[in-house]
Amino acid sequence: MTSNVETPSGKSAAGENFPVGSWFIRRRLRPHVARFYAFARAIDDIADDPELAPGDKIARLDAMADALEGGHEGDSGFVKAHRLGESLSETGVTTRHCHDLIAAFKQDAVKPRYRNWGELMGYCYLSAAPVGRYLLDLHGEDRAAWPASDALCNALQVINHLQDCQDDYRQLGRVYLPLDWMDGAGVPVEALDAPKASPGLRKVLDQALDDVAGLLVLARELPGELRSLGLATESSIIVVIAERLTAHLSRRDPLAGRVVLSRAGFGLCGAQGVLRALAGRLNPAKASAAPPEAR
Numbered sequence: 001m002t003s004n005v006e007t008p009s010g011k012s013a014a015g016e017n018f019p020v021g022s023w024f025i026r027r028r029l030r031p032h033v034a035r036f037y038a039f040a041r042a043i044d045d046i047a048d049d050p051e052l053a054p055g056d057k058i059a060r061l062d063a064m065a066d067a068l069e070g071g072h073e074g075d076s077g078f079v080k081a082h083r084l085g086e087s088l089s090e091t092g093v094t095t096r097h098c099h100d101l102i103a104a105f106k107q108d109a110v111k112p113r114y115r116n117w118g119e120l121m122g123y124c125y126l127s128a129a130p131v132g133r134y135l136l137d138l139h140g141e142d143r144a145a146w147p148a149s150d151a152l153c154n155a156l157q158v159i160n161h162l163q164d165c166q167d168d169y170r171q172l173g174r175v176y177l178p179l180d181w182m183d184g185a186g187v188p189v190e191a192l193d194a195p196k197a198s199p200g201l202r203k204v205l206d207q208a209l210d211d212v213a214g215l216l217v218l219a220r221e222l223p224g225e226l227r228s229l230g231l232a233t234e235s236s237i238i239v240v241i242a243e244r245l246t247a248h249l250s251r252r253d254p255l256a257g258r259v260v261l262s263r264a265g266f267g268l269c270g271a272q273g274v275l276r277a278l279a280g281r282l283n284p285a286k287a288s289a290a291p292p293e294a295r
């Protein structure tokens with residue numbers, strides 16, 4: 001029996017702003033990370049499918065949630081949910097993180113606007129923070145590191161929103177920029193359909209980047225809070241990537257072209273992240289300080 005639940009977009013880990021299951025992650029844990037990512041990608045694709053009605057998206061996401069807990073047994077259409085459920089049982093990681101992601105994507109199906117930054121952060125705590133929390137739990141890290149992890153994941157989510165702000169509006173009718181900021185700058189949501197950002201929209205983008213910079217202040221503490229050197233190194237690399245993308249977005253217009261890092265840019269972030277992680281083991285205070293470019 002096969003249910004046509006998934007709606008694959010063709011996106012993969014290679015298109016993410018962060019490394020997924022890199023070799024810095026313990027080898028025995030990488031297959032579990034891969035299962036988590038495959039499930040997250042599948043439910044995200046359901047929420048982002050422009051051809052599905054909101055009710056259909058929610059029904060499919062509810063079915064995936066049920067399959068995660070063992071429902072739809074024998075139905076190959078839910079293989080990613082079943083495999084992740086088995087992984088979570090094997091590793092002892094809670095299903096909460098997956099259900100939080102599902103809640104976020106159900107929200108995406110019916111909520112295209114966010115009134116203010118606090119409301120947007122509430123969404124990010126469901127759509128982004130669970131990824132970091134899952135990785136911390138998988139590695140047996142102390143949950144005291146959750147706040148710094150949340151800050152990093154939420155910063156990455158907003159960065160992604162800024163990169164995709166025009167596509168999100170055109171393809172899905174979504175606006176992840178706070179409406180009170182838009183109103184204050186005299187910018188209608190239709191401004192996202194323009195070939196370049198207006199001065200008012202640029203002001204809103206910069207306001208979001210300022211708050212991302214604030215999140216990254218806390219995020220820089222994450223590598224030093226982790227016992228696993230591998231996870232700390234990967235976290236350090238992701239922090240550097242977030243800093244670099246924030247700097248690029250402050251200088252470039254995401255409406256004129258998607259702002260991304262080149263392959264060389266990713267490589268440079270990797271090298272800087274590794275060095276910063278190693279330095280952090282010797283001098284934690286220095287490693288968590290903001291680099292000149294990020295200030």
